[in-house]
Amino acid sequence: MALNKETRGDALTAHLSALAERQTTTDLFAEQSSRLQFDGNYKASTFLDLFDASVVEHRLPLLEVSTLEQYRAMLQDRWSLLSEWLEAASHLPVLKVESAQRADESVISNRVAGSTLHHHFDSACKAVSCLLEGSPMEVEPHEKFAMAAFSKVCGERLQLPADRLPVQLTGAILVGLLADIAALLENPGESRPERRVTRKKLRTCLSDLLDILDVLSLQSTDHTLQFSEDYLANKREHRARRLLETAHRNNSDCVDIQLALARLYARVGQSLQSVQHLQAVILVCADDVQLRRELASLLLERLEFSEAVNHWKYALILARPDEQLQLRRGLELTEDLHDCKVSAALDDTVPTITLTDEERISGSCHPAKLALAAKLYQLYGTLVIHNVFSTELIEKCGEEFLHRYRRYFTNRKHQTALQIGDRRFQISLALAGAFNDPEFYANPFILPLMKRLLGDKLIIGSTVCATSLPGSRDQHGHKDHRALFTDAADDDPMTLPPVAVTTMIPLVSVNEENGTTLVKKGSHRLSRRASNKLDYQLPIVPAGSCYLMDMALTHKGQGNRTDEVRPIVNMVYHRSWFVDNKNFRKQPPLQIDSVEYRRIPVKNRYLFDWAIQPGASVNTPR
Ligand SMILES: O=C(O)CCC(=O)C(=O)O
Numbered sequence: 001m002a003l004n005k006e007t008r009g010d011a012l013t014a015h016l017s018a019l020a021e022r023q024t025t026t027d028l029f030a031e032q033s034s035r036l037q038f039d040g041n042y043k044a045s046t047f048l049d050l051f052d053a054s055v056v057e058h059r060l061p062l063l064e065v066s067t068l069e070q071y072r073a074m075l076q077d078r079w080s081l082l083s084e085w086l087e088a089a090s091h092l093p094v095l096k097v098e099s100a101q102r103a104d105e106s107v108i109s110n111r112v113a114g115s116t117l118h119h120h121f122d123s124a125c126k127a128v129s130c131l132l133e134g135s136p137m138e139v140e141p142h143e144k145f146a147m148a149a150f151s152k153v154c155g156e157r158l159q160l161p162a163d164r165l166p167v168q169l170t171g172a173i174l175v176g177l178l179a180d181i182a183a184l185l186e187n188p189g190e191s192r193p194e195r196r197v198t199r200k201k202l203r204t205c206l207s208d209l210l211d212i213l214d215v216l217s218l219q220s221t222d223h224t225l226q227f228s229e230d231y232l233a234n235k236r237e238h239r240a241r242r243l244l245e246t247a248h249r250n251n252s253d254c255v256d257i258q259l260a261l262a263r264l265y266a267r268v269g270q271s272l273q274s275v276q277h278l279q280a281v282i283l284v285c286a287d288d289v290q291l292r293r294e295l296a297s298l299l300l301e302r303l304e305f306s307e308a309v310n311h312w313k314y315a316l317i318l319a320r321p322d323e324q325l326q327l328r329r330g331l332e333l334t335e336d337l338h339d340c341k342v343s344a345a346l347d348d349t350v351p352t353i354t355l356t357d358e359e360r361i362s363g364s365c366h367p368a369k370l371a372l373a374a375k376l377y378q379l380y381g382t383l384v385i386h387n388v389f390s391t392e393l394i395e396k397c398g399e400e401f402l403h404r405y406r407r408y409f410t411n412r413k414h415q416t417a418l419q420i421g422d423r424r425f426q427i428s429l430a431l432a433g434a435f436n437d438p439e440f441y442a443n444p445f446i447l448p449l450m451k452r453l454l455g456d457k458l459i460i461g462s463t464v465c466a467t468s469l470p471g472s473r474d475q476h477g478h479k480d481h482r483a484l485f486t487d488a489a490d491d492d493p494m495t496l497p498p499v500a501v502t503t504m505i506p507l508v509s510v511n512e513e514n515g516t517t518l519v520k521k522g523s524h525r526l527s528r529r530a531s532n533k534l535d536y537q538l539p540i541v542p543a544g545s546c547y548l549m550d551m552a553l554t555h556k557g558q559g560n561r562t563d564e565v566r567p568i569v570n571m572v573y574h575r576s577w578f579v580d581n582k583n584f585r586k587q588p589p590l591q592i593d594s595v596e597y598r599r600i601p602v603k604n605r606y607l608f609d610w611a612i613q614p615g616a617s618v619n620t621p622r
Contacts, residue, residue, distance in 0.1 A: 089171025114172030381524030
């Protein structure tokens with residue numbers, strides 16, 4: 001029969017009261033015994049040596065050597081706190097305890113009263129939480145009540161001071177827990193199943209011990225901070241976080257804890273919480289340059305430019321001359337990105353992000369720039385990215401294209417080119433020669449941006465080249481693909497995350513003479529009829545830059561009024577489950593032969609591997 005909560009509570013109370021009676025009447029030793037199971041002086045070395053995997057080889061299968069070492073180091077760092085509590089337990093009387101070490105063998109050992117108390121709770125930490133205030137562990141009222149009953153009997157019988165008893169019993173529980181751990185390490189069992197059970201118990205006990213030490217550390221800010229830093233150093237963020245959050249709940253006025261919490265949130269990517277805590281800290285430490293800098297950086301990453309600017313400026317006023325350069329850089333970047341955002345919203349502009357030469361060459365940029373690029377693209381469905389390819393690469397690709405595909409530059413129909421307007425063709429572009437370059441298809445700015453937009457499992461679905469011949473006329477406005485989940489062109493689309501993004505890479509500078517592609521920003525989230533009412537914007541794009549278009553963005557190629565061919569590579573990144581069954585009925589979407597395939601670095605092959613699937617109608621290696 002299952003016991004309800006109340007009955008369970010009564011049973012526990014009765015059990016603990018009986019335990020207290022036994023512990024205070026039987027087998028008491030008058031003096032501290034030197035034969036305590038766990039060394040009577042509670043020396044760190046005695047206990048921690050048990051974790052020395054190199055000495056005790058037979059314990060190796062219990063835990064990984066690195067885990068043993070990590071525990072050993074963590075316990076070593078916490079030993080001074082631990083020993084204060086163990087010391088408190090030494091004021092309790094010692095008694096004989098019989099415990100089942102193995103199924104067939106029981107062991108009589110000498111322990112302080114209360115050292116088996118935790119066996120009656122789900123965990124030792126729970127038992128300790130019943131005794132001490134402010135623990136993060138939830139304790140049921142009946143458990144607290146039962147522990148109070150135990151303490152009362154113990155205190156009265158042994159004439160112990162009531163105010164010290166919670167501390168002493170906590171120490172006793174720790175003695176018991178350390179003894180349990182020592183026993184597991186010393187007698188791991190012979191058979192594999194026995195050791196498996198021991199390993200599980202050991203992990204539980206060690207974790208329980210850390211939990212208790214966390215609860216104890218909450219009594220001093222220094223200890224809390226020290227432990228949380230230690231956890232972070234050991235990549236145990238969740239422990240650091242729980243500790244700091246509990247400390248903050250217990251004492252929300254403590255600036256040091258709040259600051260540590262703010263930094264922890266920043267570290268685990270929870271920037272909103274981090275900002276909120278830093279803002280609170282700065283109310284108290286208004287003139288701290290470092291804190292202002294941290295807050296400004298976080299706000300910048302969250303694209304909250306106006307507030308970030310205020311903090312950069314405030315920090316600059318307070319900063320020493322040697323601190324100013326870095327702050328000024330932060331301020332400039334924030335102001336630049338703020339300008340990009342403002343300008344993107346104007347009627348006649350195309351949203352634009354510009355990389356510096358330094359960013360392009362190093363292949364990395366400030367995360368805020370990437371975040372803004374993604375945000376602008378999602379909002380407007382189009383984005384110009386300046387200076388993203390080296391002009392040498394684009395020149396080489398341009399020359400190769402003009403040479404390799406010269407037979408297409410007459411106004412005739414071709415098998416592998418789709419006519420998309422007057423004197424305008426989509427030529428399937430083989431990923432070969434100069435185009436088979438990671439800077440081109442896995443560009444260090446574009447690929448991370450695509451991953452933000454389309455997720456990590458994106459693929460490259462097609463590479464074609466929109467080629468307008470001299471004298472071509474303007475195209476008609478169109479969307480390359482209707483928005484998902486619309487049945488007719490005039491259905492209003494839902495607001496969905498991006499599915500397919502076309503990267504338009506001009507192989508020559510494009511302008512109004514040779515013809516750029518007119519775009520209607522925001523039309524990717526509108527029906528055809530609603531898009532028709534919008535005005536066009538005009539991306540003027542030099543070689544080395546590119547522009548992005550959502551598959552549902554309304555656009556049209558301008559006529560070419562020059563004597564030169566105007567090629568723009570359309571490379572489409574899309575989610576792996578999407579299939580463009582509209583635009584590739586004639587020409588193949590992707591062409592890579594096996595020699596070229598082998599030139600693709602292994603880490604990038606996932607972009608093209610979809611084409612190896614049976615049924616994919618493209619020319620790829622088998
Ligand atoms: O030729 C152009 O400028 C754009 C062509 C294009 O992307 C299209 O027809 O979908």
